[in-house]
Amino acid sequence: MAKPLILVSNDDGITAPGIRMLVRVAMKIGEVVVVAPDGPQSGMGHAITIGNTLRLDRSIALEDLGVEAYECSGTPADCVKLAKHHVLRERTPDLVVSGINHGSNSSISVLYSGTMSAAIEAAIEGLPAIGFSLCDYGHGADFSHTEAYVEKIIRQAIVNRIPENTALNVNFPKKSDEPIKGIKICRQAHAKWQEEFDERLDPNNRKYYWMTGSFVNFDKGEDTDEWALVNNYISIVPCQFDLTAHHAIGMLNEDWDF
């Protein structure tokens, strides 16, 4: 059997340590092509570049790994679109992986996540896809405990397939003295970010703001990603791109009067 073709992207940019780890693992399993942003694109959600041009160039950032790599001026979703329709064309990837993100993308953060938007964009294209994130925001974050699990999950995805129209959101607990307890398939916890805005004055005495905030979890369910991560499990949430709140259709038809 031919080696599987694995497309790699991320949102921290092609020079981030997390993507380097992911590329190294993917190269053990298959033929790898990288199309990733040329700089940080964190928090870009499912943004795409409309009304502006895109750049796409061969990248030397991962040259020492001997991988075919491109850097793109656009968002993570742009990267996947360019990879599919311009770089790979007739070569269909067997798997698209994104990350490993520096920072959690569990619970509500999935919506803001560029890492997961790359994976979800791949799912929209009909490709099996996984986003990987580590619950550690540091540039110097230790990814070593994730390596064996990333390999295991990629191999399982290739053998056992990912359910159709679904991308997996995989989050790893921050490295600690306690070993990881295992992997749990979870649902997204119901939570939100509680924002605060730090108001400051620029050198011209004009106001500007920094967004800060804290994570508030409303959901104590033991089947959630938040529960898994707090208890030192790896969480996997299958994510869909159909946003329809099916249960609400009946309510609206009954209660509303047109």
Place this chain on the structure above:
Amino acid sequence: MAKPLILVSNDDGITAPGIRMLVRVAMKIGEVVVVAPDGPQSGMGHAITIGNTLRLDRSIALEDLGVEAYECSGTPADCVKLAKHHVLRERTPDLVVSGINHGSNSSISVLYSGTMSAAIEAAIEGLPAIGFSLCDYGHGADFSHTEAYVEKIIRQAIVNRIPENTALNVNFPKKSDEPIKGIKICRQAHAKWQEEFDERLDPNNRKYYWMTGSFVNFDKGEDTDEWALVNNYISIVPCQFDLTAHHAIGMLNEDWDF
């Protein structure tokens, strides 16, 4: 009963004709505060501003309407966060409306839509929210046929409530000679954008790309937003922010081996 407080945002920017129409209608019904981007933010999906500062200033763009209005340098989701936590603070909006977008946000476009990300961000904050879009991309688009329906939908939302953790995605057919047939509560059609990249050379002979694409609808269901719009109905899709593909959890637990 006090007038309801209605927060208005959009993604085409505070100077777009669509938001002006929405503000005019909202002012018939309640007290209105506008916090909208200071320029176009189309296709921004659920992006938020991380690692960068935000500006927020009083705007004169809607001064002739006599409305309290602010323009923000950030994304639509940033606008809603700033509105809730900095502008309004203790004043809780009874409804958040976004749009009216210049262009369709039906089907898969909901994921790329800044208009809908403002509404979904409001839903995450526990606020009832509606995004309005017109299936006409032109800056000179005719919104006149939407006015009575926008008013009706806003009044219904205030009286009959929007289901919890849900934002409504309302799309209007483009103005035509045929009158609108009515309103349909729908599910999101399964569709995608088929991208093509137009490769060009800049004046320095370096390649750049324009993303173009065409919409491909895989879903012929008569309960979808695409069906409604093609048949000259207004479509309303209730959207949720829980992306969990609940049906896939069992499949993964059965088929995968950890």
